[in-house]
Amino acid sequence: MNKAAYLDxxxxxxxxxxxxxxxxxxxxxxxxxxxxxxxxxxxxxxxxYEKRTDVSQAMIYVAMGGNLLRRNANP
Known part of the structure; x- marks a missing residue:
């Protein structure tokens, strides 16, 4: 079962x-x-650039987290 099916x-x-x-x-x-x-x-x-998908996924989380922080700090 894939994650999308698990989370509906x-x-x-x-x-x-x-x-x-x-x-x-x-x-x-x-x-x-x-x-x-x-x-x-x-x-x-x-x-x-990343060879491992988990590192690439972590960078996406960091980028989106930084985006949220920037938007909340400068409304």
């Missing part, structure tokens, strides 16, 4: 319509793109 997560992939022409905002996709943009501010997360 529902993963929904947002796809664009085949008949769509031009740009159209997709629902909730901006949340993921915004989060990736925040992580890119941390130099170690720009490229995949």
């Amino acid at each position: 997560f529902v993963v929904e992939v947002i796809r664009r319509c085949d008949d769509q022409k031009g740009f159209q905002v997709l629902p909730r996709r901006w949340v993921v793109e915004r989060t990736f943009g925040w992580m890119i501010r941390w130099r170690r997360l720009v490229r995949d």
Whole structure:
């Protein structure tokens, strides 16, 4: 059993319509793109330098924790 099934997560992939022409905002996709943009501010997360996934995961936690601290310290 994977962790997503254990925690009852529902993963929904947002796809664009085949008949769509031009740009159209997709629902909730901006949340993921915004989060990736925040992580890119941390130099170690720009490229995949880490050989171990647990170290990479820890760096993501550090980056997001730093982001939360910065936002709470400077409202």
